[in-house]
Amino acid sequence: MNLLFRTDASVKIGTGHVMRCLALAQTVQDAGGRTVFAMVEATPAIESKLTAESCKVLPVACTAGTADDVQQTLRLAREEQAGWVVIDGYQFGAGYQEALRSAGCKVLFLDDYGHASHYSARFVLNQNVSASERLYETREPDTRLLLGPRFALLRREFFPWRDWKREVSPVCRRLLVMMGGSDPDNLTARVLDAVVQAGIGHLETTVVVGGSNPHLAMLQRLAAESGRKIALRNDVADIAELMGAADIAVSAAGSTCWELCLLGLPALLIDVAANQSAVAKELDRRGCAIHLGDQTVDAGKIASELTRLVASFELRRSLSQKARELVDGQGAERVLAVLRGDNEDLADETPLHHESLQLRPVRSTDSRLLWEWANDPEVRAASFSSEPIPWETHSAWFAEKLDSSRTLMWIAQNGNGMPCGQIRFDNRPDRDWEVDVSVAKTMRGRGLASRLIALGVESLLREDRGARVHAFVKPENAASLRVFEKADFERLGTEEIRGDAAVHFVWQKPA
Numbered sequence: 001m002n003l004l005f006r007t008d009a010s011v012k013i014g015t016g017h018v019m020r021c022l023a024l025a026q027t028v029q030d031a032g033g034r035t036v037f038a039m040v041e042a043t044p045a046i047e048s049k050l051t052a053e054s055c056k057v058l059p060v061a062c063t064a065g066t067a068d069d070v071q072q073t074l075r076l077a078r079e080e081q082a083g084w085v086v087i088d089g090y091q092f093g094a095g096y097q098e099a100l101r102s103a104g105c106k107v108l109f110l111d112d113y114g115h116a117s118h119y120s121a122r123f124v125l126n127q128n129v130s131a132s133e134r135l136y137e138t139r140e141p142d143t144r145l146l147l148g149p150r151f152a153l154l155r156r157e158f159f160p161w162r163d164w165k166r167e168v169s170p171v172c173r174r175l176l177v178m179m180g181g182s183d184p185d186n187l188t189a190r191v192l193d194a195v196v197q198a199g200i201g202h203l204e205t206t207v208v209v210g211g212s213n214p215h216l217a218m219l220q221r222l223a224a225e226s227g228r229k230i231a232l233r234n235d236v237a238d239i240a241e242l243m244g245a246a247d248i249a250v251s252a253a254g255s256t257c258w259e260l261c262l263l264g265l266p267a268l269l270i271d272v273a274a275n276q277s278a279v280a281k282e283l284d285r286r287g288c289a290i291h292l293g294d295q296t297v298d299a300g301k302i303a304s305e306l307t308r309l310v311a312s313f314e315l316r317r318s319l320s321q322k323a324r325e326l327v328d329g330q331g332a333e334r335v336l337a338v339l340r341g342d343n344e345d346l347a348d349e350t351p352l353h354h355e356s357l358q359l360r361p362v363r364s365t366d367s368r369l370l371w372e373w374a375n376d377p378e379v380r381a382a383s384f385s386s387e388p389i390p391w392e393t394h395s396a397w398f399a400e401k402l403d404s405s406r407t408l409m410w411i412a413q414n415g416n417g418m419p420c421g422q423i424r425f426d427n428r429p430d431r432d433w434e435v436d437v438s439v440a441k442t443m444r445g446r447g448l449a450s451r452l453i454a455l456g457v458e459s460l461l462r463e464d465r466g467a468r469v470h471a472f473v474k475p476e477n478a479a480s481l482r483v484f485e486k487a488d489f490e491r492l493g494t495e496e497i498r499g500d501a502a503v504h505f506v507w508q509k510p511a
Contacts, residue, residue, distance in 0.1 A: 001033040001340065004082035006073050007089050008041040008064055014273070015181030015212055016254040017088040018046055020110065020127075023153035024086065025055055027332040030156070036080045038073055040064045043182070045211025045235055056080075065091035070099040077105060084108055084339055087121070090275070094118040101140075108339065111135075112275045119143050125335060127152045127258065129286070129326065130278035144442070146338060150369060150419070152258035152331040157240045162329040166264040168317040169247055172310040174204050176246035176265070178239075178256055180272060181210030185295055187272060189215065191250050192222050192230065194302035200310055204229045206242060211235030248309055248316065250302065253280035253291070258331075261288060264324035266316040268292050268305055286391065288323040325395075328365045330417070337418055357420065357448065359455050362409035367398045369411075370422060379438050382477050384498045410459060412439075412452050420448055423456035425469065432468040433460060449480075453487040457507060466509070472502040 005025065009018045018037070025035035036056040041064070050057050058076055062068040077085050085100060088110035094117045100107050101120045109121035112128060114135030124136055124145050131147040139145075175195070179188045188207060195205050207223065209216055209232055216234060223230040236242065243249070243263045251260060253269040253276040260267045267289045271277040277294065284291035292305055309315060362370070371394040373379060380386045401407045406427035412420045421439035428434055437456065439449050460467050471489055473480045481503060485491070489505035496502065 001028060001031070001084070001336075002080060002082045003028050003033060003035050003084050003086055003339075004073070004077045004080055005035065005037045005086045005088070006039075006060075006069075006092070007037065007087070008039050008091070009043055009046045009181075009212065010041045011043065011182040011184050011212055011214055013041065013089075013182075014184075014254070015043070015046055015210060016256075017110070018042075018050070019155070019181065020153040020255045021086060021088050022050065022053060022055070023155040023332050024335060026053065026156040027336050029054060031336060034080070036076065036082065038076050040069070043212040045181075049211070064089070065093065065096055067099065070096060070103075074100065074103050074105060086110065090115050092116075094120070097121050108335070113278060115275075123338060125151055127255075127331060128279045128282075129257075129288075130282040146335060148372070149258055149261065149327045150331060151335055152261075152327050152329075153255070153335065154258060154262060154327075154329050154331060157238075158259060158262055158329055161240055161244065161263055164244065164263070166244075166320055166324070168264075168266075168313065168320050170313045171202075172247040172313075172316065173202055174206070174246045174248075175306075176242055176249040176251075177205060177207040178249065178251045179270070180252040180254060180256075182212040183210065183215065183252075183272070185272065186215045186218070187252070187270060187295060188213070188219055189222055190297075190299050191302060192219070192226060193299040194250075194306060195230065196226050196228060197299055197303040198306050198310075200307065203310065205231070206246070207232045208236055208239065208242065209234045248306075250292075250306065252276070253283075257283060257289070258327050261323040261327040262329050264320040266290075266309060266319040266323070268302070268309065270295065270297055270302075283323075286322060286326075287318060288326055289319060325365060325367045334418055337414075341414075341418075357451055357455060358413050359410040359423070359459055360413060362402065362411055362422070364402060366411055366419075367395060369419060370394075370398065373422065373438055373440060376438075376441055378441070378444075382474060382480065384472070384474070384500055384502065408460060408463060410456060412448070412455070421452050423452055425456070425460050425467075428470070432470055433464070434470045434472075449483040450486040453483065453489075457487070461509065469507040471505040471507075472497055473505065475501050475503055 005021045007017045007021050009015045028035050037050055038058050038060050040060045047057055060072050084106050086108045097120045107121040108123045111124055111126045119136050119139035126147050129149055177191050223232050243265050249265050249267040251267050253271040269280045269289050270292050271280045271294050280291040283289040375388050409424045411422055414420055420443045424436045425433040471484050484505045489507045492504040492506055494501055495504050
């Protein structure tokens with residue numbers, strides 16, 4: 001599969017759009033595909049980075065986002081035999097998408113906050129924790145959404161860190177500062193001022209200066225005159241190692257957030273652009289990071305929060321644990337799987353093809369995904385306890401279930417590795433089992449539930465050959481009633497659970 005990326009980078013725009021596209025490009029390359037970047041603007045450092053990563057870089061000579069831009073992009077897509085065009089940038093709106101669609105082009109549109117008035121791309125990807133379907137209410141009926149950090153695009157250098165577990169040190173010694181690839185407002189200088197104001201003698205600070213940052217000379221002078229242990233690193237190639245070695249970070253709230261989450265690095269976040277605000281606030285709300293404010297935040301506040309974070313082992317440990325639960329590092333592979341599944345030449349690999357459904361045991365990193373599924377309004381309405389589940393309540397419940405020998409839980413995945421649903425069996429006092437099952441919202445209505453139940457029962461029988469399974473369904477939930485009947489469960493009658501009527505089903509192995 002060949003992909004053409006239409007995105008730009010400059011000191012003003014920043015480099016985040018290109019870098020997350022690079023993450024997907026690397027995954028495509030690892031799968032044997034070719035990648036081309038078509039760019040109106042690019043900094044020398046970005047061009048060098050893309051070239052070093054075996055990406056072809058082609059100039060687009062026009063004003064970004066115009067009809068001329070569309071025509072040049074289409075021409076390059078044809079010449080490069082690109083199966084997909086990936087668009088990333090706020091200069092690309094509704095008209096740009098529609099023009100590509102009308103020309104028969106398959107488009108993946110990377111978005112952050114629903115900036116376009118209408119969406120017509122085949123897929124819209126918003127990897128942010130603040131992503132919501134509400135942002136894309138105005139879209140074509142066949143435009144599908146890929147939402148949330150499950151699809152976070154992380155570069156190849158982070159792959160070896162997927163299963164790494166951070167041990168939070170009681171003593172915080174190493175600070176990492178990262179304010180983006182270009183940092184046009186020179187917020188890095190303000191953070192250095194804060195480090196000096198904080199006056200934490202044992203703190204060693206590493207400052208990553210992006211290759212497109214125009215303030216390098218000034219920052220070198222500030223570091224040298226600070227009287228603190230401050231080391232500057234310019235245009236680094238080992239950012240994952242630097243994050244792994246650090247104890248805390250001060251960072252811009254761009255795509256770097258997902259890298260910080262994967263490595264469980266406690267962080268103070270500054271939204272350096274308006275589109276980063278919702279992400280930073282939501283990460284703060286979920287206890288995954290601390291939001292300091294926008295680019296107007298003063299050095300005094302940064303210093304105060306830095307001092308608080310350094311002093312509190314419990315705060316750092318909590319931030320690390322919650323951040324790590326959010327990102328598993330497989331987002332780029334999931335996105336590629338979706339693109340492959342939508343290819344007409346690979347119809348047998350479509351993500352909706354339930355014959356390829358497989359179960360895998362639930363992992364600790366699935367906690368956030370299960371919480372989001374459980375709090376889906378349709379799932380809550382079908383439950384015998386319809387109130388939304390707080391994150392803290394879910395976390396405690398999940399930890400208990402994960403460690404219990406009386407509970408078996410599996411995640412259902414299609415042949416491309418995309419999570420489709422979950423099934424759980426809890427051992428009852430009478431030694432029988434009770435089943436709980438749900439299908440991801442985007443996968444409903446495709447006949448997956450009965451197949452998921454059948455696979456779950458098969459897996460349960462490998463653990464307990466004489467298993468007898470009970471299920472309870474609200475009488476008004478006609479879809480679930482049909483699903484259990486289709487899965488060969490026998491209807492026993494109606495009972496009462498928590499004040500609600502419930503249809504009682506049972507399954508047992510035929511004699």
